[in-house]
Amino acid sequence: MTGDLESYRQAHAAFMEKIEGTIPDDGGVEVYLQTPNPDPISWANSIRKAVGIGADIIITYGASATLAAKSEVRKTPVLFADVYDPVALHLVRDPLRPGGNLSGISSKTPLETLVKTFREIHAVRSMGVLFSSSDLGSLLQVKKIEDLGSGFGFEVLKRDIEDPREISEALSFLADRIDSLYITESPALHLGLGEVVDFSRGKSLPLLGQIPGLSDGGGLISLEADPVEQGELLADCLRQILDGRKIGDLPIRTPRKVSLVINLNVARSLGYKVPFQALSMATRVIR
Template identity: 45%
Template sequence: MALKKLFIALTCMLCLCCGASSASAAGKLVAAVLTSDMERYRDAYRSFLKALAAKGYEEGAVEVVTQTPNPDPISWANSVRKFDAIKPDLLVTFGAPVTLAAKQETSGIPVVFVDVYGPVETGISRSMSQAGGSLCGVSSKVPVATLIKAMGDIRPIRTLGVLYNTREAGSILQLKEVKRVAAQQGFAVVEANVSSAAGLDTALTYLLGRADCLFVSESSVIGRGFDRIVRKATDARVAVISLTPGSSERGALVSLEISPTEQGQLAADYASKILSGRKPGELPVYTPRKVDLVLNMGVARTLDLHVPFKALSAATRVIK
């Protein structure tokens, strides 16, 4: 118990230094780990806290301690191990990489995962009807084929370049799905692995010299360089497409986006159930209900692309 109190105090100090939210309360203990300091995870985390408080788990009823480790396997595992040592009532994981670490490193702690692309395909969940074990959570998977079709309605894709990260399960899965669609539709795929920021420029030079469209996959490392990716792609007259929330606002031509706010709300629903005694492994995996196909007309004009009415009418949100 003394170790648990000491760790909570140290973690709360760390959260304050990093700007993370925490509550000082004497009730249930909830630990949260974000795969990285990405906007999508921060938004989902804030939404989670707000929705959890609305369900009665607010200050005085729950204490939340948070860590946002460096985006690498060792840091993800270390953060999870620290929380496993103090046995919180619930562990909430944001993103597939840290969720996989939680599945491997925890011993019986209930886990609610958030914003995980393909929980079954990445080996996190046994099925969509029951995650199994001590896990349950929220999928962020949306169909890659829908995104590629939307791009194809504007300009046919001959060669699609893919930026991905071998360290992140969701990124690898998105690459596989792009290749599957390419085999069905007959376009070529060229790929570049970016597992560290240092490799981004080399990867972009390689892809932009070969591709007429660029798919930016889900990745903490790649996401940090998104503005640079868009700038270089625009200079090369190459359109960017992505499944990353907020990517069209940052310069992608087309994006298919889940709502991080909804992800946090759905996770809070499961958290409240588990804190009230439900077993996580018996619960189905939530799937996204709010999905936007976003088209940035300003980018289309910059790239001198004509957007036909078919493509425009398919978009659920248009950025002028």
């Protein structure tokens, strides 16, 4: 569970709660949690430690840790959660029958829906995007934003963040060049999320993304896969493995609990009157 991310903590808590009673409480099974820093060396070292202690199953949260596991692990089953697009990331070939030693839960949500709804609220012309090139899930999101920008006719200005300390300089560069800001999902950006929210407020820029809790924390609009559901689905996969199912036969699960969240308080502070069309798309409205 890389970094200190609230969404990962929620997913892991839900996972642990749901497997209670599944794993025998006889001292024969140990759950060993590692929280590496959000960098490639730490991810790889944590996976090697898990292999070194003889883990029977390795569980990873997020694309980066999962890709490290795919690189480092050959036989041990690896279950993952909160991975944006397992097929596009080449973690598995067939989502219905992954084969090999990896399977788990996708967190991919339809970015087109988020951008289309946002455009009902704001006539975007130039969107800033914060991403992390070391996180391939983040790269997939920025590529999709660029495709949508080409289709809808708005410019995309990108800044690559590998360390939260780089956020301030990136935001200073973007400040006078953009009319909206999108933040992709990556551990480095999660850790600097407070600074991004404060910047968007100070510059009166609408902030959007797919990070769980973004709208609750000050974003205008977000499209979120529920972290609790991620953990619960992960527990279901573990149960099937404990019952003798091969991990390569477990299909990739996709999120069912997806929320399009609009923060009307933020909208009012930005001077927006959110149209009915946008409100009708929302599954939750913060007033």
